[in-house]
Amino acid sequence: MATTPGPRGPRTTQIFAASTLYGVATLAAALDSGCFAPAYRRLLLLSNNAYAPETTAPLDTLPGFERLRGRFDGVLSWNDTIAPFHPAGWSPRADDTPLWERQLRTLWELGDDRIELALESIQVNPAQAVAQLFPDAPITVYADGLMTYGPTRNKLDPLIGGRARRVLHLDLVPGLKPLLLGEFGVPSEPVATAAFLKVVSELAVDEVELGMPADGEPVALLLGQYLSALSILTPEQEERLHLRMVRGAAARGHRHLVFKPHPSAPAAGSEALAREAAALGVQLTVLDRPLLAEVLYERLSPALVVGCFSTALLTASAFYGLPVARVGTELLLDRLAPYQNSNRVPVTIADALLPPLEQGPDAPPVDLPGLLGAVGYAMQPELRPDLRGAAERYLAGSLSAYTWRYFKRRRLTVLGLPGAVPGRLGFVPRNATVRRLARRARALARNRTLARTPARR
Secondary structure, eight states, rough: OOOOSSSSSSEEEEEEEEESSHHHHHHHHHHHHHOOOOOSSSEEEEEEEESGGGGGGOOGGGGTTHHHHHTEEEEEEHHHHHHSOTTTTTTOOGGGGHHHHHHHHHHHTTTOOEEEEEEEEETTHHHHHHHSTTOOOOEEEEEOOOGGGOOOOOOOHHHHHHHHEEEEEEETTTTTTOOTTGGGGEEEEEOOOHHHHHHHHHHTTTTTOOOOTOOOOOOOEEOOOOGGTTTSOHHHHHHHHHHHHHHHHHHHTTOEEEEEETSOOOOOGGGGHHHHHHTTTEEEEOSSSSHHHHHHHHHHHOSSEEESSSSHIIIIIIIHHHOOOEEEEEHHHHOOTTOTTTTHHHHHHHHSSBBBOOOOOOOOOOOOOHHHHHHHEEEEEEEGGGGGGHHHHHHHOOOTTGGGGGHHHHHHHHHTOOSOOOOOTTGGGGGGHHHHHHHHHHHHHHHHHHHHHHHOO
C-alpha cells in the first residue's frame, strides 16, 4: 500500500498502466515483493485496447480484479479520459502536451506531485501517449510476456527511452537476460516468482466450480491463440492448429481435454474442435470465461499443457513444474514476416525450449542466449549493433540443419552475416526479382536519409 512521505521533499504519485488482468497481477506481485519504493499515492490506470472496447468487459469487472484492487489507492480509466479516441490510436500533438498534462493533473487530482510511471509495451500506444504527457516522469517498463527477451521493436524517442530506469519482468526463462531497451543500457530486474504465485493463488480462491470431469481424471489443457487477428495465419490455418492440439493430446492418451480460447477468439471458433473430440472419443470442455491460465494451473493441476508460443506455456513449465508441449512453432517460424516481427522471439523461445506435442526426432540442445543474440541482431541491427559480434560467432559455430529454422538466408545476406549466399553465387542479383527488391531497399534508404535531413529555406 501507499505510504505518506515525511514533511520534506515533494509528494510522489506512482501511476501504473495496465491493459490485461495478467499485467495487473504482475504489478501486484512487483508491489508485494518491494520492487517499488513507498509513495504518497498509487494509481492504477486501466486501458481497454480491444478492437471494439465497448463490446468487451472492462478490466475492473473481470473475476478476481477486486482481490488486486487493494494494492492501489485509486483506479482510473484511460478510455474514459481520451474518449472518443481509441487507446491504440491516440497520442497528443507535441504542442498540446503541456495542456494535456495540466488537464490530467487536475482531473486525477495530482497537483504538483512528482510522477513516476510504470508502463507496459513502451513501443506503442497507450504507453507512449502516457509517457509523453508526463515528460519529466521516470519510467519503469514492466513486461508480462516473452517479447521482453527480444529487442525493442521500434526506435524509441530518446526523450522516452532515456527516462526508462529498468525493465521489470517475470523470470520465465531463468538466467536469460531480456534484450528490451538494451540500446539505452536499461537494466532488467526479475519479479519474485513466489510473489507472482501468491497473487495467482488469490485469484484462484473464487474459482471453485469449473465444470471439470467428475471422475477426477487428470486433464490436458489446450491454450488457444488468435493469430488470424494478427494476420500471421488465416482463420482456417489457425483452426487446423487447434485441431492439431486436440489430436495430439488424444494421441498421448488424454481422455479429458480442456480448451481455453484466446480472449479475442470468436465463440464459433471451438465448434470444429468439439466435432473432432467427439470423433476421437474424448471429452472436450471449452472454458469461455475470462480466466488466467495460471488460475487453471492452480485449480486443475493439468497433466499436460499444450500451446503454440503462449507465455502461459513458460509459466506452466518454469513456475508450476507442469509438463508442456508446443505445436505449430515450425510453421510460424516460416510464416512470420517481416523477419523483424516481434512475435519471432517468443516463437523461437518456445520452439527451442519446449518439447513438440507430436512425435518426431529429438531436437538437439540449443544455446538459447547465443541464439537470441543472433536473432535479436538480425531483427534490429540498427538498434542493437552491439550484438553483431555475438551474432557472427553464433552463426559461424552453431548454424546447422536444425538451427536454420530460426533464420532466413536472405536476411543474413543483407546483413553480411555467416550463412549468407556464397560469393560464387554472385550472378543471383542479375535476377529481375532480386534487382527489384534491391531498388526498393535503396529507395527506402534514401527516404530515411531525406527524412533525417533538416529542410533548407
